[in-house]
Amino acid sequence: MPAIILNGTEIRKEILAEIRQEVEAIKAAHGVVPGLVTILVGSNPASLSYVSLKVKTAHSLGFKEIQDNQPEDISEAALLGLLDQYRRDETIHGILVQLPLPPHIDEKLVLNAIDPDKDVDGFHPVNVGRLVIGGSEVKFPPCTPAGIQEMIRRSGVETRGAEVVVVGRSNIVGKPIANMLLQKGSGANATVTVVHTATRNLAAHCQRADILIVAAGVPGLVKPEWIKPGACVIDVGVNRVGETVSPTTGKTVAILRGDVDFEEASKIAGFITPVPGGVGPMTIAMLMRNTLNSLKFKLQI
Numbered sequence: 001m002p003a004i005i006l007n008g009t010e011i012r013k014e015i016l017a018e019i020r021q022e023v024e025a026i027k028a029a030h031g032v033v034p035g036l037v038t039i040l041v042g043s044n045p046a047s048l049s050y051v052s053l054k055v056k057t058a059h060s061l062g063f064k065e066i067q068d069n070q071p072e073d074i075s076e077a078a079l080l081g082l083l084d085q086y087r088r089d090e091t092i093h094g095i096l097v098q099l100p101l102p103p104h105i106d107e108k109l110v111l112n113a114i115d116p117d118k119d120v121d122g123f124h125p126v127n128v129g130r131l132v133i134g135g136s137e138v139k140f141p142p143c144t145p146a147g148i149q150e151m152i153r154r155s156g157v158e159t160r161g162a163e164v165v166v167v168g169r170s171n172i173v174g175k176p177i178a179n180m181l182l183q184k185g186s187g188a189n190a191t192v193t194v195v196h197t198a199t200r201n202l203a204a205h206c207q208r209a210d211i212l213i214v215a216a217g218v219p220g221l222v223k224p225e226w227i228k229p230g231a232c233v234i235d236v237g238v239n240r241v242g243e244t245v246s247p248t249t250g251k252t253v254a255i256l257r258g259d260v261d262f263e264e265a266s267k268i269a270g271f272i273t274p275v276p277g278g279v280g281p282m283t284i285a286m287l288m289r290n291t292l293n294s295l296k297f298k299l300q301i
């Protein structure tokens with residue numbers, strides 16, 4: 001039987017509808033809405049397009065959204081001052097700094113200056129620590145791993161006691177998703193193995209995975225014969241493998257592939273995410289959810 005496809009675009013729609021409803025209810029009861037600020041330094045076209053998607057999504061949910069565009073030559077001190085201003089702003093619950101920053105600014109210094117209680121990306125060391133401790137300590141799980149966990153949860157695949165293998169140990173995907181799935185609680189409680197470039201016999205590890213999460217950034221790394229029949233395969237990889245002309249717009253667009261051979265793998269797996277249209281669309285939904293949760297923490301509801 002072919003695998004059930006986990007459609008991230010559809011799941012995102014469901015989650016955004018849930019958030020919209022909650023925003024309306026909180027507004028009616030408390031007279032406040034979630035506030036998100038996105039700081040963009042310079043005018044990198046890719047960054048502009050990411051930021052405008054975040055702004056559009058936040059607006060569509062009834063959030064207060066500020067797109068704060070700053071010139072390319074803003075000083076590091078001025079940027080830090082801006083972060084302090086938003087830390088004190090009661091109407092702002094989430095602060096994002098769009099990366100990359102220009103070379104004269106120390107990226108790490110800036111990211112670490114974001115108020116951890118408004119760090120809706122979840123990358124501040126305080127939030128990484130909270131994630132590792134788990135339970136009620138967790139405030140802002142990073143968005144891509146949170147999207148992966150949500151997809152698994154909504155698929156109905158059992159995580160308790162499941163063998164999970166995560167391919168990749170990055171700070172933005174591999175390490176946090178491994179940490180999240182080994183915690184106690186629903187959508188977790190798994191036995192987790194993390195494999196990486198120094199792992200011997202990658203195939204053998206993957207072959208025993210009930211849930212295989214691949215975030216390596218290597219197209220076609222996971223071979224179909226590495227997949228356990230019936231497994232849930234979450235392909236996080238987004239790899240540009242060429243270009244084509246879109247038949248609808250006539251524009252040149254990238255051809256994207258995941259880290260798993262989707263066609264062949266979907267004949268063996270029980271559940272699988274496509275690329276594009278799998279994990280990718282979930283990230284922004286989780287960002288919106290973290291921002292809503294930030295307001296809820298403040299209101300203690």
Ligand code: NAD
Binds near residue numbers: 174236239279
């Ligand atoms: P990264 O390069 O920081 O980390 C990749 C990890 O994979 C490393 O830990 C490395 O050890 C491991 N790896 C690489 N080649 C390997 C190999 N041959 N065998 C075993 N392990 C290997 O990448 P990242 O930031 O974690 O992203 C991974 C992929 O996920 C990329 O394709 C990226 O574009 C994609 N991604 C997608 C989203 C999204 O859809 N929202 C978000 C983040 C990342």
